[in-house]
Amino acid sequence: MKLDVSHLTKTYDKKTILNDCSYVFDKTGTYVLMGPNGCGKSTFLRICAMLERQDSGDIAYFDNSTVLANDITLKRRLTLVLPRTGVFNTTVFKNVAYGLKIRGLHHTVIERKVNAALDFVGLGPKTGQHARTLSSGETQRLGIARALVLEPEVLFLDEPTASIDEENTQIIESIIGAMKKEGRSTIIMTTHDREQATRVGDFQLVMRNGRIET
Numbered sequence: 001m002k003l004d005v006s007h008l009t010k011t012y013d014k015k016t017i018l019n020d021c022s023y024v025f026d027k028t029g030t031y032v033l034m035g036p037n038g039c040g041k042s043t044f045l046r047i048c049a050m051l052e053r054q055d056s057g058d059i060a061y062f063d064n065s066t067v068l069a070n071d072i073t074l075k076r077r078l079t080l081v082l083p084r085t086g087v088f089n090t091t092v093f094k095n096v097a098y099g100l101k102i103r104g105l106h107h108t109v110i111e112r113k114v115n116a117a118l119d120f121v122g123l124g125p126k127t128g129q130h131a132r133t134l135s136s137g138e139t140q141r142l143g144i145a146r147a148l149v150l151e152p153e154v155l156f157l158d159e160p161t162a163s164i165d166e167e168n169t170q171i172i173e174s175i176i177g178a179m180k181k182e183g184r185s186t187i188i189m190t191t192h193d194r195e196q197a198t199r200v201g202d203f204q205l206v207m208r209n210g211r212i213e214t
């Protein structure tokens with residue numbers, strides 16, 4: 001899938017955050033968007049994930065050269081993981097199963113997919129644990145598993161290791177590397193860690209003055 005962002009603008013309370021921002025995401029691999037706090041990275045991801053509307057400009061997703069309709073089918077091919085994942089007040093397993101359940105999948109399929117996603121992020125031994133009792137690093141991995149299980153074609157990760165300790169940061173970076181190897185999703189993530197951007201990114205982008213520079 002290709003994402004073509006053209007001439008996006010977004011203003012909050014008369015402050016222009018995105019200002020004629022354009023970029024084409026047309027390669028497989030991991031894009032890393034950097035830039036100072038408050039420059040608009042999260043806003044950009046929310047708009048690209050179609051969770052928020054821009055003031056002007058366009059977001060277009062393409063399959064080969066066909067532009068995709070802006071509907072629930074397209075939205076289900078995109079997933080955004082926030083820096084601090086909120087968890088449902090239940091087990092780790094049920095947290096990850098939720099998105100598949102509402103899509104109406106059979107429980108044996110759900111079980112297989114959820115267990116695979118939890119193994120993938122190293123939470124296999126914690127399936128029955130209450131999600132609220134996980135550490136912050138484990139919670140972040142749970143958030144990633146919950147996104148991965150939906151098999152998104154574009155996975156947006158907003159500061160996936162913000163306020164996460166070094167050990168979990170390494171685990172999350174290796175999860176990002178493994179996802180790339182599997183090649184199922186294009187990953188578009190933000191970070192303010194330049195070294196992380198070099199370690200995990202195939203393409204480094206910087207947001208400045210409301211635009212993306214490469």
Ligand SMILES: Nc1ncnc2c1ncn2[C@@H]1O[C@H](COP(=O)(O)OP(=O)(O)O)[C@@H](O)[C@H]1O
Nearest residue numbers: 012013017035036037038039040041042043044
């Ligand atoms: N819903 C909102 N209402 C008002 N201001 C917002 C809203 N969302 C973001 N902002 C403001 O827009 C600016 C950019 O925020 P954000 O996209 O979160 O930046 P970044 O992720 O790069 O730190 C910030 O000044 C933030 O306070």
Ligand SMILES: [Mg+2]
Nearest residue numbers: 041042043158
């Ligand atoms: Mg942000």
